[in-house]
Amino acid sequence: MEEVRLxxxxxxxDFTCAGEASGKxxxxxxxxxxxxxxxxxxxxxxxxxxxxxVIHAEGGVIDAIITPDCITVILADHGPGIPDIELAMKxxxxxxxxNVRALxxxxxxGLPNIKKYTDEMNIDTVIGVGTTITLKVYNK
Amino acid sequence: MDIKTLKEKLNLKLLCGDDLDRTITGCxxxxxxxxxxxxxxxxxxxxxxxxxxxxxxxxxxxxxxxxVLTENAALDADALQRAxxxxxxxxxxxxxxxxxxxxxxxxx
Ligand SMILES: Nc1ncnc2c1ncn2[C@@H]1O[C@H](COP(=O)(O)OP(=O)(O)OP(=O)(O)O)[C@@H](O)[C@H]1O
Ligand SMILES: [Mg+2]
Numbered sequence: 001m002e003e004v005r006l007x008x009x010x011x012x013x014d015f016t017c018a019g020e021a022s023g024k025x026x027x028x029x030x031x032x033x034x035x036x037x038x039x040x041x042x043x044x045x046x047x048x049x050x051x052x053x054v055i056h057a058e059g060g061v062i063d064a065i066i067t068p069d070c071i072t073v074i075l076a077d078h079g080p081g082i083p084d085i086e087l088a089m090k091x092x093x094x095x096x097x098x099n100v101r102a103l104x105x106x107x108x109x110g111l112p113n114i115k116k117y118t119d120e121m122n123i124d125t126v127i128g129v130g131t132t133i134t135l136k137v138y139n140k
Numbered sequence: 141m142d143i144k145t146l147k148e149k150l151n152l153k154l155l156c157g158d159d160l161d162r163t164i165t166g167c168x169x170x171x172x173x174x175x176x177x178x179x180x181x182x183x184x185x186x187x188x189x190x191x192x193x194x195x196x197x198x199x200x201x202x203x204x205x206x207x208v209l210t211e212n213a214a215l216d217a218d219a220l221q222r223a224x225x226x227x228x229x230x231x232x233x234x235x236x237x238x239x240x241x242x243x244x245x246x247x248x
Contacts, residue, residue: 016218018197023226026201036182036203043201044177051194104190109174116178 004066012059022047041117048110049075081127157229187237189213196222210237
């Protein structure tokens with residue numbers, strides 16, 4: 001397998017996207033023959049980051065770089081940025097508004113889930129400019 | 141046990157999906173999507189009152205066997221459409237989540 005690059009656009013404030021990009025990425029990984037544990041880890045992490053871009057930022061773009069050894073996903077938005085990353089990473093911390101909580105979001109488990117299901121996670125955020133999350137899952 | 145047996149034994153109403161031969165190996169209860177996403181296991185029955193399109197997204201990504209909407213929780217029209225596109229089996233019961241989980245634990 002050569003390196004495969006995939007790109008997805010995530011719409012702003014579209015709560016009905018329901019993880020469409022992560023679903024597509026999951027199908028692509030299946031077609032490329034990755035094992036189900038690796039696919040699940042990527043799917044969960046990318047889903048959480050994708051939903052965060054919809055809820056907390058104004059949408060964004062997702063780029064996946066897939067090699068036989070490693071799946072790297074970069075999720076970039078132009079939202080408000082994250083003022084305190086350490087706090088945001090805490091289980092249970094959430095600033096999700098009430099209308100979004102009614103849909104089942106806002107447990108404050110998204111970022112901790114990304115950490116848990118990836119081998120590497122990096123958050124690059126600038127207040128008023130945006131947030132870029134880079135995650136890596138190794139093919140084991 | 142497969143979904144068909146679960147449906148018959150517990151008198152569940154089928155709202156969508158046709159892969160009823162899929163095997164069920166466990167059960168997870170919850171309505172907060174990020175919890176379900178990381179804790180539900182592949183081939184679990186997922187008991188919830190969340191019948192919106194995001195539940196369908198979680199079901200697909202977490203690879204649960206099926207969703208059972210408890211307390212007759214409604215399935216939104218766009219959720220039904222997404223579930224049909226993705227082949228997600230969704231069932232419904234008038235029982236609450238506790239009653240359903242207790243009944244399922246007798247079966248698996
Ligand atoms: N892309 C982002 N842009 C700005 N803020 C963000 C972004 N992602 C996360 N945050 C902030 O970090 C907090 C924690 O995020 P996390 O995903 O863990 O929880 P949540 O999205 O609030 O709830 P859940 O993911 O459980 O539904 C958010 O409430 C929000 O304040
Ligand atoms: Mg989140």
